[in-house]
Amino acid sequence: MLYYLFRFLGEYGIPGSHIWTYISFRALLTLILSLVISVWFGEYFIKWMKRHNVSEAQRDKSIDPYGVEKKGVPTMGGIIIIVSIIVPCLLFGRLRNIYMIxxxxxxxxxxxxxxxxxxxxxxxxxxxxxxxxxLAGQTLLGLFVGLTLWLSPDAVIRENVSTQRLGNTEVVVHKSEKVKSTITTIPFVKDNNLDYAEIMSFCGKYKTAAGWFLFVVMTTLVVVAVSNGSNLNDGMDGMAAGNSAIIGVALGVLAYVSSHIAFASYLNIMYIPGSEELVIFICAFVGALVGFLWYNAYPAQIFMGDTGSLSIGGIIAVTAIIIHKELLIPLMCFVFLMESLSVILQVNYAKWGNRKGLKLRVFKRAPIHDTFRVRPGQLAPDVKVLCNWPKGCWLESKVTVRFWIITVILAAMTIITLKIR
Incomplete structure (x- = not known):
């Protein structure tokens, strides 16, 4: 709203009004405000939840050896994150931008x-x-996002199609017209564009429509997978919030270079007009998560619950899809992917063992982060574990920080893909 107010004032020559047109200015203000709201609102929200005795049930000690320390901790902390995202975006964002909507x-x-x-x-x-x-709710969202990007006239790109040499420097030239496109980015490949329509070329004259259909299906799968992965990652104090904030920084970098035609030309990536508003949103996202860690870091004063974990997973997925970087998600969100795969492997291996009358496990416990806090002798003697590492039990704070470090490395590798092909 403030963006439109100051743009209106700028028409009358009010000094300083033009500064609101700069993405960097609005993005940093959004980051600061979201962090402040998260910390300020979080304190009152926790007090209100405790006053009304709204808390998560005590965790089973056999599953969580730290359960005694977490009795009566309020949940639904995702409300703090959501409020801290929405308010700054409403104030500093362009609300008529299709991507912000x-x-x-x-x-x-x-x-x-x-x-x-x-x-x-x-x-x-x-x-x-x-x-x-x-699953139905996640699928409906994925379909809505995919169909909107397909049908909206505002969701367009300018393709990077030719290269000119200026001295010793190669500069990519983008098409002048904005087009609807089913192109996405393949990491680590020189000509790094993959066209969904070309994959469906066997459909003949209907390949473009078939390509968009494949895009919508891919969008739905990505939204469901990442939101569920984020949900599974939310099992330790600060785990999901910290990992998601790091991923958010990487997404912010990718969104910024995709929205800036000079950087897009230099990096030989497609230029996406209007995606600069994603930078505003991602700054709110990162600020909200960092502020939430003020209370969610070990020992947690509040849990984000599914209210937060589903939202942050969906935000990561939809942002990657909008900037045509969804194929980077397995690298960028590798921690979420491992959480999901560990559960799938554990469940299916256990079912296979049950048919043979055996108690078989791939890991000591799943999701994968739980296997690091199983104490010696905690598992039943008749349970056979395929991967019996680590031998001891790590402190929860150590597990969380090590997962953060892994995500930092993966986020850096994601950004590096802009240059390594």
Whole structure:
């Protein structure tokens, strides 16, 4: 809203009004405000939750050896994150921008879905929302995002198609016209554009429509996978918030260079007009998560719950899709991917063992972060574990920080893909 106010004032020559047109200025203000709101609002929210006795049930000691320390900790802390994202974006963002609209809808939709799950866990059943309903909500969002990017006339790109040499420097020249495109980026490949329409070329004259259909399906799969991976990663104090903030920084860099035609030309990537508003949103996202860590770092004063974990996963997924970098997600979100794969492997291996009358496990416990805090002798003697590492039990804070370090390395590698091909 302030963007439109100062743009209006700029028409009358009010000094200083033009500064609101700079992405860097609005982005930094958004980062600061979201962090402040997260810390300030978080304190009052935690007090309110404790006053009304709204807390997560004590965790089973056999699953979480630190459960005694976490009795009565409030949940639904994702509300803090969502408020801290939305308020700065409403103030400093361009609200008529298609990408900003999509990100706000993603945040609210998955926030409501996660809130329903948390509420049912507290008031009705500890199992929460039935998985089929949760999956349906994620799928609907993925379809909505994919179809919007397909049908909206504002969701366009300018392709990087030719190279000119200026002295010893090669400069990429983008097409002058903005086009709808099913192109995405392949990492570590010189000609790093993959066209979904070309994959569907066997459809003949319908290959463009088929390409968009494949894009919508891919969008839905990415939204479901990343939001579930983020949800599984939320099992230790500060784990999901810290990892997601780091990923958010990498996404912010990718969004900025994609929205700046000079950087897009230098890096030989597609230019996406209007995606600069994603930088504003991602700054709010990172600021909200860092502020949330003020209370969520070990020992946590509040848990984000599904209200937060589903939202942050969806935000990461949709941002990557908008800037045509969804194929970078396995690298950037490798921690989320491993969490999901560990659960899939554990469940299927255990089922296979049950048919043979054996108690078989791939890891000592899943998701993968839980295997690092299993104490010696904690598993039943008749359980056979395929991967019995580590031998001891790590402190929760150590596990969390080491996962952060891994994510920092992966985020740096993601940014490096802009140059390494």
């Amino acid at each position: 999509l990100m706000l809808i993603t945040t609210v939709w998955l926030g409501v879905l996660g809130f329903a799950d948390d509420y049912i866990k507290m008031k009705v059943s500890k199992d929460g929302l039935r998985p089929v309903y949760k």
